[in-house]
Amino acid sequence: MTLVPSLPRPPVDVGGLPGRSVDLERVDRGRHGAALWRAIGDDPSLWAGTPVDPFVDEAAFAAWLGDRAVKPDQAMFAIVDKTAGTREAAGLLFILSIAPAMGTAEIGLVFGIGLQRRTGATEAVFLALRHLFETLGYRRVE
Secondary structure (H helix, E strand, C coil), X not given: CCCCCCCCCCCCCCCEECCCCEEEEECXXXXXXXXXXXXXXXXXXXXXXXXXXXXXXXXXXXHHHHHHCCCCCCEEEEEEXXXXXXXXXXXXXXXXXXXXXXXXXXEEEEECCCCCXXXXXXXXXXXXXXXXXXXXXXXXXX
């Protein structure tokens, strides 16, 4: 028996994905920008290995964030850490190269120091993968 995927799959249009230690929230520059700058934007080492150059200042980061938040073939989520009793954006999770016609997507990550090697980082990836595979029925994520 050959399984044939049902294509196309729905677009990634969820506003947020709640978790136990983190929530994924669609990036809003006004709501998440300052916290993301403190967590990841001001540290050039976190951007090594990405096609993004280090940001000269918070305004450049905010402009980049605003531009990326509205690209049609990607979904960008703030990883909001809930473990310290506050809700603070601590990293980014991108779903990139979304191809509903093929049922494929890519994931990109930039974790702030507060997420690195912590449960919340793993949970953020789990929330995205679960949504892509179980809810939307995508067949491949890179």
